[in-house]
Amino acid sequence: MAKINFGGTVEEVIMREEFPLSKAQEVLKEETVAVIGYGVQGPGQALNMKENGVNVIVGQRQNSASWDKAVADGFVPGETLFPIEEAVQKGTIICYLLSDAAQIAVWPQIKPYLTAGKALYFSHGFGVTYKDRTNIIPPADIDVILVAPKGSGTSLRRLFLEGRGLNSSYAIHQDATGRAKDRTIALGIAVGSGYLFETTFEKEVYSDLTGERGSLMGAIQGLFEAQYSVLREKGHTPSEAFNETVEELTQSLMPLVAENGMDWMYANCSTTAQRGALDWKDKFRDAVRPVVEDLYESVATGEEAQRSIDTNSQPDYRIKLEAELEELRSSEMWQAGAAVRQLRPENK
Numbered sequence: 001m002a003k004i005n006f007g008g009t010v011e012e013v014i015m016r017e018e019f020p021l022s023k024a025q026e027v028l029k030e031e032t033v034a035v036i037g038y039g040v041q042g043p044g045q046a047l048n049m050k051e052n053g054v055n056v057i058v059g060q061r062q063n064s065a066s067w068d069k070a071v072a073d074g075f076v077p078g079e080t081l082f083p084i085e086e087a088v089q090k091g092t093i094i095c096y097l098l099s100d101a102a103q104i105a106v107w108p109q110i111k112p113y114l115t116a117g118k119a120l121y122f123s124h125g126f127g128v129t130y131k132d133r134t135n136i137i138p139p140a141d142i143d144v145i146l147v148a149p150k151g152s153g154t155s156l157r158r159l160f161l162e163g164r165g166l167n168s169s170y171a172i173h174q175d176a177t178g179r180a181k182d183r184t185i186a187l188g189i190a191v192g193s194g195y196l197f198e199t200t201f202e203k204e205v206y207s208d209l210t211g212e213r214g215s216l217m218g219a220i221q222g223l224f225e226a227q228y229s230v231l232r233e234k235g236h237t238p239s240e241a242f243n244e245t246v247e248e249l250t251q252s253l254m255p256l257v258a259e260n261g262m263d264w265m266y267a268n269c270s271t272t273a274q275r276g277a278l279d280w281k282d283k284f285r286d287a288v289r290p291v292v293e294d295l296y297e298s299v300a301t302g303e304e305a306q307r308s309i310d311t312n313s314q315p316d317y318r319i320k321l322e323a324e325l326e327e328l329r330s331s332e333m334w335q336a337g338a339a340v341r342q343l344r345p346e347n348k
Ligand SMILES: NC(=O)C1=CN([C@@H]2O[C@H](COP(=O)(O)OP(=O)(O)OC[C@H]3O[C@@H](n4cnc5c(N)ncnc54)[C@H](O)[C@@H]3O)[C@@H](O)[C@H]2O)C=CC1
Pocket: 037, 038, 039, 040, 041, 042, 060, 061, 064, 066, 096, 097, 098, 099, 100, 102, 105, 106, 123, 124, 126, 148, 149, 150, 151, 152, 153, 154
């Protein structure tokens, strides 16, 4: 493990150099890795592992769009693609990549096939951490492990195809075989992680739920809406409001942040912008911090988990989510966004 200084705190991370793909292949050579669920993470992880030489099968509900997608991606019914229970039966490592709500519903069906020595793998600490709400309590004689790619399954796959990698966290909840750690790291490398950092199931789910509700998804849209609507009320056109709120951020400034940090992005903007950003950042921080504190509390008490379970267990949850996404899509801001995207020279 490499010791890396993260801004003054030294942490151990695992990189491909010290745990190369050849070692991952060696660790996994006797295993059948059953990827259960072929939604967003399922395809990314299954295809990356398959192309990395791992023996992968997929378990998915028949007569579903995801089943058809698995077929289109090259998984063969009866050979490498099976109904869920059959795949769990055949697998020695079970990657449980159903939606978190579906994991609860399907658990009683798969539990009998989690026999001694197998490994149960998650990409989220949700099911195990909130066990009082999910009833996901794995048998004691199996490994229970986690690799959580820090990003969308779509990005995991795209970065893999570009020869890059998405960072993942990893955790071992239960080591029944003495091989849990090797299995975990090998899977982490095989799914296409750039490097792996250690966590626990609880820390993973608390930080992940906070991040996606906060700066990664929820807060960012909230900030965009606030600024866009003020600009519009003050008489700015949609194109100006959208460009000054979103397009410039994603196209021009965030790539600079990604490349070399916030100070580098600031340094490449005008001194006028730098002065204003440095003055205003603390006001935004102070306004938003109490909301983040509320959010973390709601995650830690399990309120967020319960809301997610309750809503996403409804038979029509997809339709309802889609209706809310449609509302976003049809908002003036994102309609302006669609027009702006069309105008990018590369999209012409
Ligand atoms: N979406 C992402 O990129 C990320 C997801 N994760 C985690 O990975 C896991 C999988 O998430 P996603 O890929 O987003 O899942 P998803 O929402 O795409 O669902 C995966 C599959 O579950 C199946 N499914 C849904 N309800 C079912 C039911 N009642 N019975 C049987 N199958 C059912 C669907 O057919 C679908 O193929 C979750 O634990 C999630 O938190 C972690 C990091 C990112």
